[in-house]
Amino acid sequence: MNAQIISIGDELLIGQIVNTNSVWMAQELNKLGITVTKISAVPDTNEGITDSFLEALNKVDFVFITGGLGPTKDDITKKVFSAFFETTLIINNEILQDVQRFFSIRNKELTEINKQQALVPKNGITIRNKCGTAPGMWVKKEKTTYISMPGVPYEMKEMMLESILPKIISENTLPSIFHKTVLTSGIGESALSDLIENWEDNLNTQNIKLAYLPQPGMVRLRLSTKGENKKELEALINKNIELLKTIIPEYIFGIENYGSETSLMQEIVVEKLKTLNKTVSVAESCTGGYLSHLFTSVPGASAVFKSGVVSYSNELKTKLLNIEETIFSNYGAVSKECVTQLANNIKNITDSDFGIGISGIAGPSGGTEEKPVGTVWLAIATNERTITKKFNFGGSRQFNIIMSAQSALNELRRLIE
Amino acid sequence: MNAQIISIGDELLIGQIVNTNSVWMAQELNKLGITVTKISAVPDTNEGITDSFLEALNKVDFVFITGGLGPTKDDITKKVFSAFFETTLIINNEILQDVQRFFSIRNKELTEINKQQALVPKNGITIRNKCGTAPGMWVKKEKTTYISMPGVPYEMKEMMLESILPKIISENTLPSIFHKTVLTSGIGESALSDLIENWEDNLNTQNIKLAYLPQPGMVRLRLSTKGENKKELEALINKNIELLKTIIPEYIFGIENYGSETSLMQEIVVEKLKTLNKTVSVAESCTGGYLSHLFTSVPGASAVFKSGVVSYSNELKTKLLNIEETIFSNYGAVSKECVTQLANNIKNITDSDFGIGISGIAGPSGGTEEKPVGTVWLAIATNERTITKKFNFGGSRQFNIIMSAQSALNELRRLIE
Numbered sequence: 001m002n003a004q005i006i007s008i009g010d011e012l013l014i015g016q017i018v019n020t021n022s023v024w025m026a027q028e029l030n031k032l033g034i035t036v037t038k039i040s041a042v043p044d045t046n047e048g049i050t051d052s053f054l055e056a057l058n059k060v061d062f063v064f065i066t067g068g069l070g071p072t073k074d075d076i077t078k079k080v081f082s083a084f085f086e087t088t089l090i091i092n093n094e095i096l097q098d099v100q101r102f103f104s105i106r107n108k109e110l111t112e113i114n115k116q117q118a119l120v121p122k123n124g125i126t127i128r129n130k131c132g133t134a135p136g137m138w139v140k141k142e143k144t145t146y147i148s149m150p151g152v153p154y155e156m157k158e159m160m161l162e163s164i165l166p167k168i169i170s171e172n173t174l175p176s177i178f179h180k181t182v183l184t185s186g187i188g189e190s191a192l193s194d195l196i197e198n199w200e201d202n203l204n205t206q207n208i209k210l211a212y213l214p215q216p217g218m219v220r221l222r223l224s225t226k227g228e229n230k231k232e233l234e235a236l237i238n239k240n241i242e243l244l245k246t247i248i249p250e251y252i253f254g255i256e257n258y259g260s261e262t263s264l265m266q267e268i269v270v271e272k273l274k275t276l277n278k279t280v281s282v283a284e285s286c287t288g289g290y291l292s293h294l295f296t297s298v299p300g301a302s303a304v305f306k307s308g309v310v311s312y313s314n315e316l317k318t319k320l321l322n323i324e325e326t327i328f329s330n331y332g333a334v335s336k337e338c339v340t341q342l343a344n345n346i347k348n349i350t351d352s353d354f355g356i357g358i359s360g361i362a363g364p365s366g367g368t369e370e371k372p373v374g375t376v377w378l379a380i381a382t383n384e385r386t387i388t389k390k391f392n393f394g395g396s397r398q399f400n401i402i403m404s405a406q407s408a409l410n411e412l413r414r415l416i417e
Numbered sequence: 418m419n420a421q422i423i424s425i426g427d428e429l430l431i432g433q434i435v436n437t438n439s440v441w442m443a444q445e446l447n448k449l450g451i452t453v454t455k456i457s458a459v460p461d462t463n464e465g466i467t468d469s470f471l472e473a474l475n476k477v478d479f480v481f482i483t484g485g486l487g488p489t490k491d492d493i494t495k496k497v498f499s500a501f502f503e504t505t506l507i508i509n510n511e512i513l514q515d516v517q518r519f520f521s522i523r524n525k526e527l528t529e530i531n532k533q534q535a536l537v538p539k540n541g542i543t544i545r546n547k548c549g550t551a552p553g554m555w556v557k558k559e560k561t562t563y564i565s566m567p568g569v570p571y572e573m574k575e576m577m578l579e580s581i582l583p584k585i586i587s588e589n590t591l592p593s594i595f596h597k598t599v600l601t602s603g604i605g606e607s608a609l610s611d612l613i614e615n616w617e618d619n620l621n622t623q624n625i626k627l628a629y630l631p632q633p634g635m636v637r638l639r640l641s642t643k644g645e646n647k648k649e650l651e652a653l654i655n656k657n658i659e660l661l662k663t664i665i666p667e668y669i670f671g672i673e674n675y676g677s678e679t680s681l682m683q684e685i686v687v688e689k690l691k692t693l694n695k696t697v698s699v700a701e702s703c704t705g706g707y708l709s710h711l712f713t714s715v716p717g718a719s720a721v722f723k724s725g726v727v728s729y730s731n732e733l734k735t736k737l738l739n740i741e742e743t744i745f746s747n748y749g750a751v752s753k754e755c756v757t758q759l760a761n762n763i764k765n766i767t768d769s770d771f772g773i774g775i776s777g778i779a780g781p782s783g784g785t786e787e788k789p790v791g792t793v794w795l796a797i798a799t800n801e802r803t804i805t806k807k808f809n810f811g812g813s814r815q816f817n818i819i820m821s822a823q824s825a826l827n828e829l830r831r832l833i834e
Contacts, residue, residue: 013453015443016628018435022458026432036430037465039458041439048454055472179431190488190550194528211427211461212487213434214569222428282727288713289706292727296705299781299814301729307737308727310699310709316724316767320737350733364716394522395548397716399571 001172002035004056008049008068008077009151012041021066021153028160032169033177033226034062044068049080058143062168067151069134078137081148082121085139089119092126095135102133127163131155136164175226178233181213182221182241183254185265185410189214192221195248203240217265217406220256253413265409266294272416273304278353280412282308283321283346285333286360286376291405307350321345334359334371336388339379347381354415355381356408360391362400376404380415387415418478418589419452423469425485425494426568429458438483438570445577449586450594450643451479461485466497475560479585484568486551488530495554498565499538502556506536509543512552519550544580548572553581592643595650598630599638599658600671600685602827606636609668616657616664623653634682634823637673670830682826683711689833690721695770697829699725700738700763702750703777703793708822724767738762751776751788753796753805760796760803771832772798773825777808779817793821797832804832 005022012019022039029036037060042048049068056063068077082089096118103110117133120126127136127149134150136159147164149156168174184192189212193200203210203223213220223240227233245252254268273280282291282305292308295301309320314333317323323341331337339357347355360376367373374394380387389411393403422439429436439456446453454477459465466485473480485494499506513535520527534550537543544553544566551567553576564581566573585591601609606629610617620627620640630637640657644650662669671685690697699708699722709725712718726737731750734740740758748754756774764772777793784790791811797804806828810820 011628013443013456014447014626014628015440015445015453016630018437018440019456020435023432023435026430028432030431036432037460038469039430039436041456043454052455188525190528190531190534191525193488194530209427213428214487222433224431284706287710288718288722289701289709289725289727290713292706293704293710293818296707296727296729296779297815297818301705302783305705305729307729307733308706308725309737310706310713310725310727312713312719312722312724319766320724320726349736362713392522392524396571396575398714399548401710401714 001033001061001174002037003029003062003064004038004040004060005029005036006049006052006056006063006065007039007041007151008044008065009041010043012067013043021151021156024153024157025064025066025160028165029064030177030179032165033175034168035226044076046076046080046083049077050084053080053084053146056144057141060144063144063146065146065148066156069148069150077148078119078121081137081139081146085121085123085141085146087121087123087139090122091115091118092120092135093118095120095126095128098128098135099133127159129155129159130162131158138164138167176228176230176233177224177226178230178237179222179224179257180237180241181256182223182244182252183218183256183268184221184248184251185218185253185413187219187248187251189219192219192248192251196244199240199244199247206236206240208237208240217403217410253417264298265406265413267298269409269413269416270295270298270301270304272413273354274300276416278416279304279306279350280354280356281306281346281350281352282356282358282408283342284308284310284356284358285312285317285342286362287358287401287405287408288312288362290401291356291358291408294405294409306352307346309346317342321349332371334361334375334377336377336379336390339377340381340386340388343379343381343386347383353382354412356412357381358404358408360400360404362404363395363397374400376400376407378404378408378411380408380412382415387411418450418591419454420446420479420481421455421457421473421477422446422453423466423473423480423482424456424458424568425461425466425482426458427460429484430460438568438573441570441574442481442483442577445582446481447641448594448596449582450592451585461493463493463497463500466494467501470497470501470563473561474558477561480561480563482563482565483573486565486567488534488550494565495536495538498554498556498563502538502540502558502563504538504540504556507539508532508535509537509552510535512537512543512545515545515552516550544576546572546576547579548575555581555584593645593647593650594641594643595647595654596639596641596674597651597654597658598673599640599661599669600635600673601638601665601668602635602670604636604665604668609636609638609665612665613661616661620657623657625654625657634820634827670827670834681711681715682823682830683715686826686830686833687712687715687718687721689830690771691717693833695833696721696723696767697771697773698723698763698767698769699773699775699825700759701725701727701773701775702729702734702759703779704775704818704822704825705729705779707818708773708775708825711822711826723769724763726763734759738766749788751778751792751794753794753807756794756796757798757803757805760798764798764800770799771829773829774798775821775825777817777821779821780812780814791817793817793824795821795825795828797825797829799832804828
């Protein structure tokens, strides 16, 4: 079975709000094995709504519609609905009682405009709203069922979970769908694709879809497949993941089950440090606090993250972190020698197991021919040794900051492993 | 002029990622007076992409497309593109050089699949990508111009701001549109909406559109109107803003002209500090580096931001920032006394004009009945005085971190003014 999601509202089209309703609905529908083939946002206009309804007709089994059901005058959905379904609107007495009860509980006066909330298409099924006043509507036209819900997220969610999805499940035989995501790092999307080309070709023959989901510092590979027997699907996906592990063992650092994703590198690193009972501190320059922020954004980070020092000037690098002044005159602040001292000194000052030092040129200014914008030196120190690495990200300020911090996390992860 | 936005990617249709690209694009297009009539997300399939392209043909002036341009095989956009535009793909030498440069800077090998990034439709215009390898494409079919960009947000944004929007502005007569944005802080969106209800109703009768743009710590109110005479539009908007200032004087802290927006609180604060030739340093606990990150994310921040210290443990607060140990035993780390010392000590150690101290309970654990999760103390010290403030944000960890840092910025702004 497949579906489209249509969100109605001018506020979506001027970028005023993010369409989180559709994200949530897409997740819920996918869990049931209903494929979402399109998500749209359209304005509160007759043309915008009618065109989108028409465009879905007989193409999908279900159309899930949110928004445009409030009592105010910019909400024309119901009129468009009754015209599209060639029906009239009638007052539904059960809904009218719901609306009356809603207002009387809140000691509010019921106005004429509120009563119109009980107007529903004559030839459809009405879905009660336990959290608000606008009812849901369920009307079938030709091969497609149109289901309209209020745009207020908790009203929509209650209606979906309590009424609509149970009705769909009881009336249809749904396929099983299975997702799993492989986390890779240290290799770009295109190089990865080259390496796993044959493996990927084999997925296609097994009806498994592969998606590359790149984010700074990592590429997530999502495998998904549909079928009748969930156990068989899982076994099939697992078999292919095991095969992948033999092809690119050095780049895989985790597997996520759909629904229990811990996809961020900082979550993975904090978790590993916790398991090993190790601590880390950070001396940052070009990343300006962002690496500390990534660590501390993870709940429970205080068990592993001890301290971060952001020292922009050479003077403060010396004062706060005891960096020798000759380092700056001999090698400059963006150098292997400087980050080696940063990493070791922060480790020693804070008595941590790992010390990370980063210094680079985030840009947009400050670059030279020898050290262009995006040049970043990283060091990670333990009591036994110090590893250093030079990067050339060559991007915008934000990009360089993000990539520097993500690369530091990834190098720490590799070192721990 | 009007436009549709189409985002390509299976990950959008299973609800794995939120479509923030389209929100950003809708905002930028609206600023220029281009009306967005539809936003869609479609799968990486020939049918999904072709149908959505066809559906927009001759209905809108522009179609902005993101996603589906990576080098890997789940990306079929370019093939669908060339079929839809009845053209072939050819290697663009300028783009090929960009791709080669991108890899050589990073000391990575250029593979055959990377070279294919330089394949572009023969009958279109190619847009260079300064942050990645996938070029943008600009092809006109009948009355509609299709513009395709990579899905990686920072690549797309750079391309829109530096190449695509300037080209559209230079080639078209866009309506005179006038925007001004009122910056408010210290009041939530719905409370604000209640307070200014009558004023807002009056805007509608004057053909002025109002958008609420909430972000952590502030709500921006954007007024916009379209017409022929820019001077008249400006006078009309100004008159209404003056009226608003009499209704909510305590919440308004700035007015932005379109084109000179410095919309982020950190940009406003860094700019003010620069003008006054003042410096700031930060001693953070619960915000874990996020406040330092906000300062240092602003280009040129090094002129005003001297240092940040993240000290999670009491021991390191003493060691790095000389906090008296009796503070912890007498008042606790989350106290007026502790943040007062943090702010003054970081100011003195770094010889800055302003010192900020923050300590709080970000959560999800660590709360007590007396100091629940979300309790945050803030101090800002100057050579003359120290101001302190207590907050109770009571939200999630991320929310508490963001609100704490934003509130610190806002209090610093008020103090400077």
